[in-house]
Amino acid sequence: MVSMALNTVSESKTQRLEILSPEGVVDPSLPCEITPERLLEIYRKMVEIRLFDERAIKLQRQGRLGTYPQILGQEATQLIPPMCLEPEDWLVPTYRGQGCYYARGLQLRYSLLYWAGDDRGVRFPEGNNDMIFSIPVGTHLTQVAGLAWAAKLQGQPRVAMAYLGDGTSSKGDLHEALTFAGQFKLPAIYVIENNHWAISMPRERQSAAKTLAEKAWSYGIFGLQVDGNDPLALHEAARQAIERARRGEGPTVLECETYRLGHHTTADDAGRYRPASEAEAWKRKDPVARLRRYLSSRGLWDEERESRLKAEAEAMIQREVEAYENFPPPNPLDMFADNFALAPWNLIEQRRELEELLKDRQTRHDLVLPPAEGRFP
Numbered sequence: 001m002v003s004m005a006l007n008t009v010s011e012s013k014t015q016r017l018e019i020l021s022p023e024g025v026v027d028p029s030l031p032c033e034i035t036p037e038r039l040l041e042i043y044r045k046m047v048e049i050r051l052f053d054e055r056a057i058k059l060q061r062q063g064r065l066g067t068y069p070q071i072l073g074q075e076a077t078q079l080i081p082p083m084c085l086e087p088e089d090w091l092v093p094t095y096r097g098q099g100c101y102y103a104r105g106l107q108l109r110y111s112l113l114y115w116a117g118d119d120r121g122v123r124f125p126e127g128n129n130d131m132i133f134s135i136p137v138g139t140h141l142t143q144v145a146g147l148a149w150a151a152k153l154q155g156q157p158r159v160a161m162a163y164l165g166d167g168t169s170s171k172g173d174l175h176e177a178l179t180f181a182g183q184f185k186l187p188a189i190y191v192i193e194n195n196h197w198a199i200s201m202p203r204e205r206q207s208a209a210k211t212l213a214e215k216a217w218s219y220g221i222f223g224l225q226v227d228g229n230d231p232l233a234l235h236e237a238a239r240q241a242i243e244r245a246r247r248g249e250g251p252t253v254l255e256c257e258t259y260r261l262g263h264h265t266t267a268d269d270a271g272r273y274r275p276a277s278e279a280e281a282w283k284r285k286d287p288v289a290r291l292r293r294y295l296s297s298r299g300l301w302d303e304e305r306e307s308r309l310k311a312e313a314e315a316m317i318q319r320e321v322e323a324y325e326n327f328p329p330p331n332p333l334d335m336f337a338d339n340f341a342l343a344p345w346n347l348i349e350q351r352r353e354l355e356e357l358l359k360d361r362q363t364r365h366d367l368v369l370p371p372a373e374g375r376f377p
């Protein structure tokens with residue numbers, strides 16, 4: 001039972017949690033505290049983010065969006081652990097994080113804006129402790145230990161959750177972060193989104209470790225492998241990990257085993273390095289279809305509700321795309337903002353020059369400009 005295992009880090013055998021089978025059948029012997037309303041909320045968000053992902057790819061192919069990292073097939077791992085957090089908990093996803101941010105209430109127009117290269121796309125909801133991801137992989141892992149440590153020192157019941165990929169789990173950053181998190185018993189949760197590929201490097205060649213979760217044990221940390229396409233298992237594992245962290249019982253590593261059904265990003269062609277049959281096999285474990293089967297078997301879902309949800313989701317996404325495309329252009333002077341507390345003289349000069357050039361032009365913007373003055377540092 002996972003509830004027993006979560007109470008101890010002396011258990012050295014890494015377990016795997018799967019509650020809902022790919023056929024949509026629940027294992028009644030496993031703990032699973034979840035209401036029908038919560039299940040329906042999860043399903044709605046999964047469908048919305050899948051349709052958004054499809055739309056984002058089309059926008060990129062039409063030249064209306066920059067490079068975009070798909071999350072097809074990873075909807076459950078993206079949405080569910082962040083949905084179990086409170087707004088004041090810290091969340092630091094990776095670039096493949098549209099679902100994580102959506103779970104926390106970021107409007108999809110901002111995700112599009114970000115992937116169009118506009119830094120106004122990181123306008124997270126007021127009161128949320130969400131952080132922008134870093135493109136260099138793994139650099140946030142020690143920072144998340146730091147966030148958790150700060151929460152502990154300040155006596156705040158806050159949890160810090162980091163996402164990382166299977167490839168990133170090979171980086172030294174994870175060693176440092178877990179050493180620290182384990183030793184200081186920090187309220188940190190490391191969600192390894194094992195989607196089986198790090199660009200063209202398969203999971204099998206990534207590490208000789210049998211599971212990525214078992215790495216946790218050597219740091220005195222509880223590690224659990226979860227079926228990342230099983231919404232019930234993810235919800236239960238994340239809920240228990242968060243509760244443990246809040247009770248002061250230390251960190252958790254959750255390896256969520258899923259599959260990247262799409263390319264690494266729109267700049268990649270997965271057909272060049274892996275057989276299509278592999279993705280086809282994983283489609284049978286699809287998290288969205290799996291939850292739909294389960295909801296239908298409980299009389300909570302039917303065809304009519306499905307088409308209504310899809311129509312509503314498409315309309316919402318259309319509104320978000322329009323809001324994104326009608327966003328006022330950024331003010332070129334913003335490139336000088338948020339870089340230095342005290343701007344160096346050459347930047348001050350360049351900013352003045354640009355200001356002069358822009359004088360006669362009409363620029364619309366919605367940001368407060370930084371002051372033109374500055375001093376030598």
Ligand SMILES: Cc1ncc(C[n+]2csc(CCOP(=O)(O)OP(=O)(O)O)c2C)c(N)n1
Binds near residue numbers: 094137164195
């Ligand atoms: C420090 C650093 N090295 C290399 C890269 C190039 N890079 C971008 S994504 C990636 C693979 C990451 O794979 P994984 O951690 O499995 O995440 P996934 O993309 O599968 O979600 C690499 C090597 C980078 N962004 N940062």
Ligand SMILES: [Mg+2]
Binds near residue numbers: 165199
């Ligand atoms: Mg990966």
